[in-house]
Amino acid sequence: MTPPSLRLGTPAGAGTLLAAVLASGMVFLDGTVVNVALPRLGDELDATVSDLQWTVNGYLLMLAAFVLLGGALGDRFGRRRVFLLGVVWFTVASVLCGLAQDTGQLIAARLLQGAGAALLTPGSLSVLQASFHPDDRGRAIGAWAGFSGVSTALGPFVGGWLIDEFSWRWIFFLNVPLAALVVLAALRWVPESRDESVSRTRTEGAGRRRFDVLGTVLGAVALAGITFALIDAPARGATSRVVLLAAAAGVLGSVAFVLVERHRGETAMLPTGLFTSRLFSVLNVFTVVIYAALSGFTFFVAVFLQNVAGWSALGTGVALLPVTVLLLVGSPVAGDLATRIGPRLPLTVGPVVSAIGLLLLREVGAEASYWRDVLPGVFLFGLGLAMVVAPLTASVLAAVEDRFAGVASGFNNAASRAGGLLAVAALPLLVGLSGTEYERPDELTAAYRGALAWCAALLLMGAVLAVVFVRRPRRAPPPSQPCQSLPAATGPEKGAETTS
Structure with a gap:
């Protein structure tokens, strides 16, 4: 080659x-x-x-x-x-x-x-x-x-x-x-390339390596079943046949996924041996919790600012811009800090700061002023996330052997998206928002405040996980394996790259 x-x-x-x-x-x-x-x-x-x-x-x-x-x-x-x-x-x-x-x-x-x-x-x-x-x-x-x-x-x-x-x-x-x-x-301009080792194992009859279709399908069934049950429960009823079947499919798909991946060992899409690392397991639970809070917040705040506060779509987009800017600017700094002192402190303090920001944003009302009511909470939320992303991505990679860096990065990416998926599915159910109630300011305001309280609780749960279980990884992640944990903030991955 x-x-x-x-x-x-x-x-x-x-x-x-x-x-x-x-x-x-x-x-x-x-x-x-x-x-x-x-x-x-x-x-x-x-x-x-x-x-x-x-x-x-x-x-x-x-x-x-x-x-x-x-x-x-x-x-x-x-x-x-x-x-x-x-x-x-x-x-x-x-x-x-x-x-x-x-x-x-x-x-x-x-x-x-x-x-x-x-x-x-x-x-x-x-x-x-x-x-x-x-x-x-x-x-x-x-x-x-x-x-x-x-x-x-x-x-x-x-x-x-x-x-x-x-x-x-x-x-x-x-x-x-x-x-x-x-x-x-x-x-x-882009040259073609492929993994020659995969081609060789395929020729030698071991073509299942890193091509686990059954595991992928079972994972999709698990996510889809749980998501469908959570989203449709308010309209159909939690005990309706469709919702119960979807929930059962999700649970059974999850169990089957774990059994299949365990049986296939290192040839699986997700080698279950990765989870013998307690740090890797905890960090992925932490990822689900943090990105659930992020996705729940962005889902509710965009609708609230337009339907209750009366802001334009452009005004709403600009209002959330500080989160991305702080992530771009602050993540490299957080990555360097975590290199010197370890990830435990940033992963503990960051979620707490973000949770304070969300609790401030809960109090935003119909006559909200951006500078007085919205910006302080948005700033704290973004500042807390900036403390988390680079140390998290670097620690996930450092928690496993080098040969598993790619699959560890991919799984952490999937965990972050799964967290967002479950949050958007579950939060409206938890706060009692259904039908077209999001168009009515009173109902939406109550749901928005309840949702942000749940998101703040998730962030604080992440802080507890970090302070109890996270320790400095024994080694640095390989510099050529970035981890895509945050689709809404690609910039912090640069920080993850510099964290070694």
């Missing part, structure tokens, strides 16, 4: 980086801007709360369930090929989202979009890892993190402007010109 040789200063190197940045930017953009669009599309499509939940969760479900499989497909069949397939798939689904005439069509298109993102997301990093010369690889991944972070920061601002000036549909149509540039750049 020809060793990777692209250099950053060459047209091929710049073109490969451009393709990776724009592609990941599309995924991260659609992971954040849809929350800002929820009130507008809900009004236009006459959506219920469960429709809005599925609009967010359909995307997260497919991405969480199939992102590990997407990486394995690239390793086996060619990283550029699968990357391009993911770009085209994602773009076609984006157009279908923009053309949707009812919530059923929109949710179906979002499911397809999430599947495309599952092919695209691991590919955007793997093409950099496999294509650049070792001397330039770190700088290429750092540039990817920085530029993708900028796209994430601009997402709510650009999306809010498109929603206010044109329509919510344009947040999906925006992906078309971006995808065209990605395809042209990839075809022109």
